[in-house]
Amino acid sequence: FKWVGGILHGDLGESLSSSPGAPRFVADIISSRLRNTFLLASVTALIAVPLSIVLGVLCALYRGTAFDRVVNGISLTTISIPEFLIAYILLIFVAVRLRWLPTLSNVKDGMDVADWVWRMTLPVLVLTIGIIAHMMRMTRSAIIGVLSSPYIHMAKCKGASPARVILRHALPNAWAPIANVVAVNLAYLVVGVVVVETVFVYPGIGQTMVDAVRTRDLPLVQACALIFASAYILLNLVADIIAISTNPKLLHPR
Template identity: 55%
Template sequence: MGDILGLVAKRLGLGLIILLVISVIIFFMVELLPGDIAEAVLGQGATPENLAALRKEMGLDQPAIVRYLDWLSGAVMLDFGNSIVTGTSVSQTISERFANTLFLATYAAAIAVPISIVLGIIVALLRNSIFDRVANVATLTSISSPEFFLGYILILYLAVKTSMFPAIASLSSDMDFGDLLYRTFLPALTLVLVVTAHMMRMTRAAIINLLASPYIEMARLKGTPPWKVIVKHALPNAWAPIINVVALNLAYLITGVVLVEVVFVYPGIGQALVDAVSKRDFPVVQACCLIFAATFILLNLAADVGAILTNPRLRHPK
């Protein structure tokens, strides 16, 4: 147990270092953007006195390194400052949006993860069959299609032509859980189509690789049923790569939903990021990017820990 905790601590420390580097990149890349933030906020008709007052209020009269340290110290306490456009707290602005994104990602993951694992096992058992070839073509088509393209196709056939689901995922506080699932089904289905294909192919590859192992051949020679060979012998040793793939796709569900949220006008953090970029609301942009980075790093850490816990060779290295 001590070795595992030490390894987790090392991974966490490395993740914090990476997040620190990413925070530097985020802050100074925004600093390098052309134009003056104060002029963008006040417009071309602003007087020099108003520009100077706004720059002082936003801290733009201080050196960049001082502003970065102030921003980083606030970010550690989950205080990202105030929005330039609305003047409200950035944390308050994006907290509800981030909760909506987490709900959408959880909704899609609850559908995609079990389906992809089951289908991956089935196509591994039926490899080189017609079903396997059809599944490969379908998954390659899904992986090759951009999210916004799949979203518009679903809107066309499931919202415009058949009116089965709403084309816009509008949410309200008085909605019940069933209505919430109904209104967010199309964006969740778009994410499911994208991540299921990748997870299914990686599960298939992991199972096929293990089926060629000597202990699997011995289990077959003993007359063990095929399903038992998969469930009791192959699948436990395939959990490590499967967990890695699932964690990476969960990271994508949270950090890669920008296009899907824009297509369906879903009030998530991706939509908030796009709105902030269009309005040059840089505190919101920086906060969204840092949250995306932290989420991706944490899920990668979870993938590493999961792979270690499911693989005895990693738990007890020689």
């Protein structure tokens, strides 16, 4: 109860790795690391969310074609492969053999933007591959489900083009399941950075938690777990709010 009361005042406790004469507060340790993690997750989301929605719309628009089969096959493959395995495969081929990108993403304050982006590229790529398949497949399924509605048939009878039918009529009515899966994947993105940050030694909250577990620094582990749980709950709450606001049946039950 003392620890919970301290959280309400912004006090997350004192790290057990502190020396007697120079205490290290948990809030000071995780402040910069938390910024790095949210930067990594934000860049990944800005790339993965629009790309997955575009791919899902295209797969629904060209359902049954070679493009649809190829994209679905690739998405099933990426879903089946663990995230850490994708990270090590890209490390071997992209970083070690081709030497296009660095093996370590040891970013730090004072770096210029180009160097920062260059070192973040590989972790962002791994995280994007890990979450894009789920969002793309849900977007495709939601739009295909809406396409069987009577108002879609009416729009087709009026001569609307397939692209207009999907973008103007189907997509706005499929936002609820799409928003849910996007929010869930973003929540997973915040929590799932632990593996990626550990593989690439990225100085984020995930790497901090792994180091704290290794040194048995319980206050630091508790703070990291609290951050992950809060982000997961908040993003799921946002998903529910979006689902209600985009669904007239839920917004106006009568």
